[in-house]
Amino acid sequence: MIECKNIAKTYSSGAGEATVLKGLSFKIDDGEFVAIIGPSGSGKSTLMHILGALDTPTSGSYLLDGKNVSDFSDDELADIRNKKIGFVFQSFNLLARSTVLRNVMLPLVYAGVSKEDREIKAKESLKNAGLDELHFYHLTNQLSGGQMQRVAIARALVNNPSLILADEPTGNLDSKTGEIVLDTFEALNKEQHHTIILITHEREVAEHADRIITIRDGVIVEDSKNTKKSK
Amino acid sequence: MKISDLFEEISLALLANKARSGLTILGIVIGIGSVIAMISIGQGASGSIQSNIQSMGSNLVEVMPGTQKSSGVSSGWGSSQSLTLADADAIAAEVPTAKAVAGEVSGRYQVTSKGKNTNTSVVGTVASYPVIRNVEIDLGYFISDQNVKSMSKVAVLGSGARDDLFGEGVDAVGQVIRIKGIEFKVIGVTKAKGGTGMGSQDDMIFIPLSTAQKFLVGNNYLSTINIQAQDAESMTELQAQVTNLLLSRHNISNPDNADFRIMNQADIVASASSITDTLTLLLGAIAGISLIVGGIGIMNMMLTTVTERTREIGLRKAIGAKRKDISLQFLVEAVMLTFIGGAVGIFIGWLASIAVTKFSGVATKVSLTSVLLAFGVSAAIGIIFGYYPARRAAKLNPITALRYE
Known part of the structure; x- marks a missing residue:
């Protein structure tokens, strides 16, 4: 479960101070599929970094599974990212010249999982992400964009995290492949009850989620159930 | 991160850029090789001068007019x-x-x-x-x-x-x-x-x-x-x-x-070795310079690698790599380069000293000390010249690293 209380983030530079987030509060329960939407400059990327434990808020508290992550050290944050968060990036960020399997096993390497277990978990995760077994030993740069994003999703899933953070996951894909990837997220949420936060600036993408949080200029302007979603 | 995983990561990284790794290693090979060869020539010369002096007679004392x-x-x-x-x-x-x-x-x-x-x-x-x-x-x-x-x-x-x-x-x-x-x-x-x-x-x-x-x-x-x-x-x-x-x-x-002076063999040997020691030192210093140049080559390659792999470092941090994991990866990578270079360099230096003996007749001697010294120096160069790039990699902010183009 995620709880944000009055989160603010201020960047200071030579030119002065810029407040990007101005006191955001919300809760996300386990098993929710939430989209955070907002135009560029709204602060959604900064929020994503805080939710992903890549950064800490200037003030306010961020509770992830009951732990206040906001005052963690660098290494403690790395540990949280490794065990509790799975990232899916717009540009996939896979290791080129490495096999699909190796990429998916990477978080487990840092978690100190044994070699045999790594392979079992990685294969299972790849199946859940919907990648054909045929590609497991291919190099990642031989794959199509859609396949690459499935590998990235598998990598995000492999440690069975409390939260999957997808940052514009369809941004580098054509609309048809994008649909397939979004369907994968929906399936993971419905069938395996993973908590998913989708960060995007596109309304059609956001409408795959059950709940949409809209932010603008560092504040939440709307937080509502997605009524348009069929079913 | 386990040691075996660390070495697997490093071997993959080095093999991914064979030409660059090879050329960087070559710099160390030349440095260590010339240190070994030069010191072997110096020590061989001092050995043969000493045995020449010994062959003039044993327990010999000479009295000469002043x-x-x-x-x-x-x-x-x-x-x-x-x-x-x-x-x-x-x-x-x-x-x-x-x-x-x-x-x-x-x-x-x-x-x-x-x-x-x-x-x-x-x-x-x-x-x-x-x-x-x-x-x-x-x-x-x-x-x-x-x-x-x-x-x-x-x-x-x-x-x-x-x-x-x-x-x-x-x-x-x-x-x-x-x-x-x-x-x-x-x-x-x-x-x-x-x-x-x-x-x-x-x-x-x-x-x-x-x-x-x-x-x-x-x-x-x-x-x-x-x-x-x-x-x-x-x-x-x-x-x-x-x-x-x-x-x-x-x-x-x-x-x-x-109105006379007395010299014994020990004095003669001592004065001869002080000359050959200076020679060895001089040759070693020349070779040492090429070793330092090789070390700078390592640092250059590691810095390029860190820049090139910024996004990768960002990703590794995002999925849970700690500072220690990243710095160790780059540091051990540099040490591995110098270690391979050191091993090959010792072999090449040894071959070179054999060739010198064969073609010029100058006696050479590869001593265990110079081999151990070369290994120690190459490992030290790896650590010294790998430390800065490794620290730079470890200090990268994952957010900026992920966005790096």
């Missing part, structure tokens, strides 16, 4: 006239630690045989000389006490002098040579010792001491008194006893004004 304090240019033979045959006899009689004593006069002369001539060192000495100076006779005999007593005009040729005057391997015994125009009959030839350079006994010609004093020098002084000590331990004692004896014989009360 430098002439009056005017004039010293001209070798008889330049300072302070030692006499009587001094040598007194040492033999009165110093108990002296096992054998041989006076000598020596100088360079033009020596001719039928149609050939050479300029070489002629040594006038006595029968005990071969024992003290390790001279072995190949053909014929060495000078006898009888020869010295009767002032015979006989000569014993060093093997090199024989080669110059009569040709290689010719039996010269019974032939005649002329030294300073005076005829001498050859009665023996010495065995080759193989020493090279100044003072090689192979190039000397030996004649009776009395003959040399009468016909070549024209006075009764000695240029050297060779003394063999009973054993290595008695050398210092012998030196002190000989000094005291000669000072009293020459009526000198202040040892600082002694």
Whole structure:
């Protein structure tokens, strides 16, 4: 479960101070599929970094599974990212010249999982992400964009995290492949009850989620159930 | 992160860029290889000089006239006239630690045989000389006490002098040579010792001491008194006893004004090694420079790698790599490069020193110390030049690293 209380983030530079987030509060329960939407400059990327434990808020508290992550050290944050968060990036960020399997096993390497277990978990995760077994030993740069994003999703899933953070996951894909990837997220949420936060600036993408949080200029302007979603 | 995983990551990273890794390693190979080769040449030279000195005789102490304090240019033979045959006899009689004593006069002369001539060192000495100076006779005999007593005009040729005057391997015994125009009959030839350079006994010609004093020098002084000590331990004692004896014989009360000087083999070896040590140091320093250049090459490659792999570092941090994991990965990568380079460099340096010995005849010696030193230095270079890039990688902010284009 995620709880944000009055989160603010201020960047200071030579030119002065810029407040990007101005006191955001919300809760996300386990098993929710939430989209955070907002135009560029709204602060959604900064929020994503805080939710992903890549950064800490200037003030306010961020509770992830009951732990206040906001005052963690660098290494403690790395540990949280490794065990509790799975990232899916717009540009996939896979290791080129490495096999699909190796990429998916990477978080487990840092978690100190044994070699045999790594392979079992990685294969299972790849199946859940919907990648054909045929590609497991291919190099990642031989794959199509859609396949690459499935590998990235598998990598995000492999440690069975409390939260999957997808940052514009369809941004580098054509609309048809994008649909397939979004369907994968929906399936993971419905069938395996993973908590998913989708960060995007596109309304059609956001409408795959059950709940949409809209932010603008560092504040939440709307937080509502997605009524348009069929079913 | 486990050690085995760390090494797997590093091998993959190094293999991903074979050409660059190879060239960087080459820099270290050349550095370590030249250190090994240069030090082996230096140590080989010092080893062969020392064994040459040892071959001149064991437990040897030499007494020589002091430098002439009056005017004039010293001209070798008889330049300072302070030692006499009587001094040598007194040492033999009165110093108990002296096992054998041989006076000598020596100088360079033009020596001719039928149609050939050479300029070489002629040594006038006595029968005990071969024992003290390790001279072995190949053909014929060495000078006898009888020869010295009767002032015979006989000569014993060093093997090199024989080669110059009569040709290689010719039996010269019974032939005649002329030294300073005076005829001498050859009665023996010495065995080759193989020493090279100044003072090689192979190039000397030996004649009776009395003959040399009468016909070549024209006075009764000695240029050297060779003394063999009973054993290595008695050398210092012998030196002190000989000094005291000669000072009293020459009526000198202040040892600082002694008109002779005493050198033992240890002194000669020490002065020779100080020269070769300097040589080794110089060669090592030249090689060390190339090693530093190799190290800078490592740092350059690691910095390029860190920049190139910024996004990868960002990703690794995002999925849970700690600072330590990242810095260790890059540091060990640099150490691995230098370690491989060090191992190959030692092998190449060893081959090079063998080649130097084979083609130039200069003795070389690859010592365990220089190998261990090279390994230590290459590992240290990896750590020193890998530290900064590794720290830079570890300090990268994952957010900016992920966005890096």
